[in-house]
Amino acid sequence: MKYFAKKLIGLFATLLAVSFLVFLAFAVIPGDPATAMLGTQATPERIEALREEMGLNEPLLVRYAAWVADFVRGDFGISYSYRIPVTNMIVDKLPVTLTLMALSFLLIVFVSIPLGITCARYRGGVLDHCIVAANQVVMAIPAFFSGILITLVFGLLLHLFTPGGYVSYQKDWGRFLGYMLFPSIAVALPKIAMTTKLLRASVLSETRLDYVRTAYSRGNGTRAVLYRHVLKNALIPVVTFLGMALADMVAGSIIVEQVFNIPGLGRILLTSISNRDYPVVQAIIVCIAFLVLTINFLVDLVYQMVDPRITIE
Amino acid sequence: MLDVIDLNLEFHDHLVPETVVYDFDLHMDPGQIVGLVGESGSGKSMTALAIAGLLSRHDMQKRGQILFEGTDILTCRRSELRDLQGDDIAVIFQEPMTCLNPVYRIGRQVEEALRIHRRELSKEQIRQRALQMLREVELEDAEQIYRAYPHQLSGGMRQRVMIAAAMICDPKLLIADEPTTALDVTVQAQIIKLLKKINAEKNTAILFISHDLSLVRQLCQRVVVMQGGRIVESGTVEEIYERPCQAYTQKLIAAIPRCEKRRVG
Numbered sequence: 001m002k003y004f005a006k007k008l009i010g011l012f013a014t015l016l017a018v019s020f021l022v023f024l025a026f027a028v029i030p031g032d033p034a035t036a037m038l039g040t041q042a043t044p045e046r047i048e049a050l051r052e053e054m055g056l057n058e059p060l061l062v063r064y065a066a067w068v069a070d071f072v073r074g075d076f077g078i079s080y081s082y083r084i085p086v087t088n089m090i091v092d093k094l095p096v097t098l099t100l101m102a103l104s105f106l107l108i109v110f111v112s113i114p115l116g117i118t119c120a121r122y123r124g125g126v127l128d129h130c131i132v133a134a135n136q137v138v139m140a141i142p143a144f145f146s147g148i149l150i151t152l153v154f155g156l157l158l159h160l161f162t163p164g165g166y167v168s169y170q171k172d173w174g175r176f177l178g179y180m181l182f183p184s185i186a187v188a189l190p191k192i193a194m195t196t197k198l199l200r201a202s203v204l205s206e207t208r209l210d211y212v213r214t215a216y217s218r219g220n221g222t223r224a225v226l227y228r229h230v231l232k233n234a235l236i237p238v239v240t241f242l243g244m245a246l247a248d249m250v251a252g253s254i255i256v257e258q259v260f261n262i263p264g265l266g267r268i269l270l271t272s273i274s275n276r277d278y279p280v281v282q283a284i285i286v287c288i289a290f291l292v293l294t295i296n297f298l299v300d301l302v303y304q305m306v307d308p309r310i311t312i313e
Numbered sequence: 314m315l316d317v318i319d320l321n322l323e324f325h326d327h328l329v330p331e332t333v334v335y336d337f338d339l340h341m342d343p344g345q346i347v348g349l350v351g352e353s354g355s356g357k358s359m360t361a362l363a364i365a366g367l368l369s370r371h372d373m374q375k376r377g378q379i380l381f382e383g384t385d386i387l388t389c390r391r392s393e394l395r396d397l398q399g400d401d402i403a404v405i406f407q408e409p410m411t412c413l414n415p416v417y418r419i420g421r422q423v424e425e426a427l428r429i430h431r432r433e434l435s436k437e438q439i440r441q442r443a444l445q446m447l448r449e450v451e452l453e454d455a456e457q458i459y460r461a462y463p464h465q466l467s468g469g470m471r472q473r474v475m476i477a478a479a480m481i482c483d484p485k486l487l488i489a490d491e492p493t494t495a496l497d498v499t500v501q502a503q504i505i506k507l508l509k510k511i512n513a514e515k516n517t518a519i520l521f522i523s524h525d526l527s528l529v530r531q532l533c534q535r536v537v538v539m540q541g542g543r544i545v546e547s548g549t550v551e552e553i554y555e556r557p558c559q560a561y562t563q564k565l566i567a568a569i570p571r572c573e574k575r576r577v578g
Binding site: 209210211213214215216217218219220221229232233306307308309 | 365367391395396397398399400403404406408411412413414415416417425426429430462464475478479
């Protein structure tokens, strides 16, 4: 119980710090929402009037306090550029980004575990060399570029999906998932390579341990030894990495959303930053921070499930 | 039951091949307890692993025959070997601390050989058998140990668990590779007693590998002494202890610490 209280306090402190940093960043960078909103009709008088109306002339700390006060009440404010509540904007887009992450994560887990174990099992063999070499290449390709390659190969050459033909999940879940699979591959590929490499090394170091010999002595075949005995032990360092990879993917998916023309969180985050749409940016950043912290918390729980020697207090 | 004939083990993992066991011969009858003694590096553990079929098949050359009830462990098919391992041939090792898988409960590990070799048994039958085994190796509160993880048990308890796991399919041959070396003296004596009891009750043959001659004397009927990969002497326990022919055996016996009354004054 104490553990959860501690985690919860940590969560709020981090969210507070993150949101304050964003506030500070917007105070420092040039550009002004009033100017952005007025566009070509901007005259110094009108800008000044609008700034006054939006409360932008108040001191930074006062504005921040007001924002926090609204935020804890569940009011994320109103978007400057779209004139609709920020909550509505995010609630719409969040499932898109979450789906992208979930699909990528599943791909990572279900591709890299068999790959890593296969490499370790046939260490030094042709298959191992091929996978290790492919890993090196894939690891070096950033997600947005592999996104372009995937669009070219799967979209334009193989016609497995229509590039840019995003289907909203509200319309058709099946076709939505079908489209989302390809950006997920782009996000997952470099992580698959890294996880495979890590798991391979981890399995190899585990197979030298005594309990593996015990497992063989009971009549287990190599496959059973690797999947039933070694895997769970070898996963312990991998869980740490997967947690970090997931947190990294939250940010990484923003760029991939651009490449695949997906209206997710990343999309509105980018447009909102260029429009100086503070309330939207604030809300999204806090959302992302919340996601990352939740992932970290889940990683702690998974640790305990994998390794009984670890207990969280 | 077990016949090892002209066993030679040679490592090829360095530039120069290295022979660790030369012309090893051994015969064991059902229910017999044979001690295999020698200093570290004498090749006794390698021999034991070879008999258990646990030497990895790469980078080493194995010549000779290891016949277990007619099946040659060195040349038989892998599936045949796996059918023997855990069922007819079981092994316990030197380090009970690291020989159990740290992430699984004791119960699951004790049951494993049964799950592999007695597919026809129900889950409950397997569980009951495991609990019974845990009681047979004189572990108190078997239910609790069944649910525990290895790190929650002491070294002596873990070795008992290893014995329970090894004995669960009633093997004909139990290979005990220095099972007491990592344990303290009182626990050693208990484990030896336990092995004796198992041998008496189930008529399991035991190949007991040790560098401790006093333990071998307590447990075994026959002794094989190894040095530098070769058998230097073998015979019944009495022969070897009362009339050791080889200088090496004499030295090993002389190295046993003794308790003697010291005269004062």
